[in-house]
Amino acid sequence: MDVKKLLQESILRAAHTAIADGVFSADQLPPIVLEVPPQKEFGDFATNFAMQAAKYARANPKIIAQVIVDRIQEEWLDKAVIAGPGFINFYLKPEWLYSMLAEIIRAGSSYGIVGDKSKEKIQVEFVSANPTGPLHVGHGRGAAVGSALVNLLKAAGYDVQAEFYINDAGNQIDNLAASVNARYLELCGVEVEFPIDGYHGYDIIETAQRIINRDGQKYLDISDGERLSIFKELALTEKLAALKEDLEAFGVNFDVWFSERALHQNGNLQAVCQILKDRGYMYEQDGALWLRSTAYGDDKDRVVIRDNGIPTYLAADIAYHLNKFERGFSTVINLWGADHHGYIPRMKAAVASLGYDPKQLEIMILQMVSLYRNGELVKMSKRTGQSVTLLELIEEVGKDAARFFFIMRSTDSQLDFDLDLAKSKSNENPVYYIQYAHARICSIFRQAQEVGIDTGDLEQAELKLLTNECEIDLIKKLGEFPEEIISAAQERTVHRLAHYVHDLASLFHGFYNQCRIIGVDSQLQSARLALVLAVKITIGNALAVLGIEAPEKM
RNA sequence: CUGCCCGUAGCUCAGCUGGAUAGAGCGUUUGACUACGAAUCAAAAGGCCGCAGGUUCGAAUCCUGCCGGGCAGGCCA
Known part of the structure; x- marks a missing residue:
């Protein structure tokens, strides 16, 4: 079925035969990597196996290549030739393309869902923004990449869970309460000083106003402490709801919303500290409790419980990660903003101190996002410290364009987000370029139906008429989708998929302009409809992973 | 000062565990709608892959040192 696999097996067999024949000797053989050659003249697949094997065998790569070529004979293989410094280029008989195409149509919406790794539970925690204000564009990158990564890992067969860690304990929430309190008093005509670390965002005033609209000035009569604690809960509930709403509008959903406060209330912090003490990674000094993170490569040890008895953020985070691993995830992936990268060593050290392999905790750092409008950087407000909100971005450029722009770049690179480009509904926008291909195909099928062409059973068409x-290029590209899913998932690189689907759309548009579909000889017409259907399926499936709509019309 | 990320075409960026003539989009120039959606296509121009060494059959890719930009370095999160 899978030609690539067959080819790999053949190469391996040939190598073993050659060794058995005593032509060359090697106590070890390199993995057989097959790649699509950079140029068509080099055939359908190529391998550098001979060059790699030359190292172990200490022989001339060209000779090894020759030995292998001499020993490969398959009915589906047209020819194998040696090229360049020792590549072996394989030219396959075209039938494999057609059976691949038929299979895509048969698989339909499940094409690209590969493998079954459901034994392996992976958790992806992302966004996890403080519920103290609206999401901004930086969170947008995390949200888009994170949700796409979840989809990607699912497509690759893993059992995946998306989680949001709610920072509903600690300083920032007290500041939130104090900020709302100050705004409330202000709006009630009471003169107050705004808290130094307070949140200046307009949304805080709105929250205070809503409280007044609902409950009037009745909170003026109670003590400051009582009022703060009531406002804390009110604000938290409201901010959290707003967060969920914004994320849903962005096509982002979580399986679990995990409360930090719950960790405190359930005694998880004390428990994890006890475990670390028992394991010898925690000690007391200057009245505080320290994690011996230097034992696992951190620059210095870190305070976990302050001398005033209040736990640091790290304490909750350690308890949280222990909780994650206790839930049975073999891999835990965290998406963090670049400003948190300095936190990695201590977190890894904490995981190691708990007895888990730090490799099980993968931390993906997303570099910063800069917005550009009219070629100029959109600066963030000094006073509120906030840039454009995610919601504003979605309203301005649309969900699909925003997601695509966040996803299309490597997370290692800083992202220059061109607002004008993202919202232009024209040829310069890569999102619409891809969606247009899908809509165009849908239009072809509408057209076909109108003139009474039978579009069922297309996998039965005479596909070999596609010459x-x-x-051919288009079919080959379609066939690469499953392995594209696999490698993108392995490398956690969602942007690869964005590039893939763009390339695919490009090949389709080229084909469309060159080959007439409706109205040609009816056998060929069916074959081309089949091809186009497979393109529609693949684009649709790829876009689904990216969380982007595949429209029937635009 | 130390750590992490980045430096590739005018601009924004790909380039997978080292491999064949370094790619794409935008922008620029020139062409293609009296047949399926021109939000499209075809073609051209455009590169000491930051610099300097090293590793080897072979380096944009790996190592070292510089240079430039971003982000961190709290008993804040």
Whole structure:
């Protein structure tokens, strides 16, 4: 079925036969990597196996290549030739393309859902923004990449859970309460000083106003402490709801919303400290409790419980990660903003101190996002410390364009987000370029139906009539989708998929302009409809992973 | 000062565990709608892959040192 696998097996067999024949000797063989050659003249697949094997065998790569070529004979293989410094190029008989195409149509919406790794539970924790204000564009990158990564890992067969860690304990929440309190008093005509670390965002005033609208000035009569604690809960509930709403509008959903406060209330912090003490990674000094994170490569040890008895953020985080691993995840992936990268060593050290392999905790750092409008950087407000909110961004450029722009770049690179480009509904926008391909295909099928063409059973069509170069290229590209999913998932690189689907759309548009579909000879017409259907399926499935709509019309 | 990320075409960026002539989009120039959606296509121009060493059959890719930009370095989160 899978030609690539067959080919790998053949190469391996040939190598073993050659060794058995005593042609060359090697106590070890490199993995057989097959790649699509950079140029078509080099065939359908190529391998550098001979060059790699040359190292172990201490022989001339070209000779090893020759030995292998001499020993490969398959009915589906047209020829294998040696090229360049020792590549072996394989030219396959075209049938494999057609059976691949038929299989895509048969698989339909499950094409690209590969493998079954459901034994492996992976958790992805992302966004986890403080519920103290609206999400901004930086969170947008995390939200888009995180949700796409979840989809990608699911497509690759893993059992995946998306989680949001709610920072509903600690300083920032007290500041939130104090800020709302100050705004409330202000609006009630009471003169107050705004808290130094307070949140200046307009949304805080709105929250205070809503409290007044609902409950009037009745909170003026109670003590400051009581009022603060009531406002804390009110604000938290409201901010959290707003967060969920914004994320849903962005196509982002979580399986679990995990409360930090719950960790405190359930005694998880004390418990984890006890475990670390027992394991010898925690000690007392200057009245505080320290994690011996230097034992696992951190620059210095870290305070976990302050000398005033209040736990640091790290304490909750350690308890949280222990909780994650106790839930049975073999891999835990955290998406963090670049400003948190300095936190990695201590977190890894904490995981190691708890007896887990730090490799089980993968931390993906997303570099900063800068917005550009009219070629100029959109500066963030000094006073509120906030840039454009995610919601504003979605309203301005649309969910799909925003997601695509966040996803299309490597997370290691800083992102220059061009607002004008993202919202232009024209040829310069890569999102619409891809969606247009999908809509165009849907239009073709509408058209076909109107003139009474039977579009059922297309996998039965005479696919071997597809012999144009652009048709062949398109089929090959379609066939790469499953392995694209696998490698993107392995490398946690969602942007690869964005590039793939763009390339696919490009090949489709080229084909479309060159080959007439409706109205040609009816056998060829069916074959081309089949091809186009497979493109629609693949684009649709790829976009689904990215969380982007595949429209029927635009 | 130390750590992490980045430096590739005018701009924004790909380039997978080292491999064949370094790619894409935008922008620029020139062409293609009296047949399926021109939000499209075809073609051209455009590169000491930051610099300097090293590793080897072979380096944009790996190592070291510089240079430039971003982000961190709290008993804040």
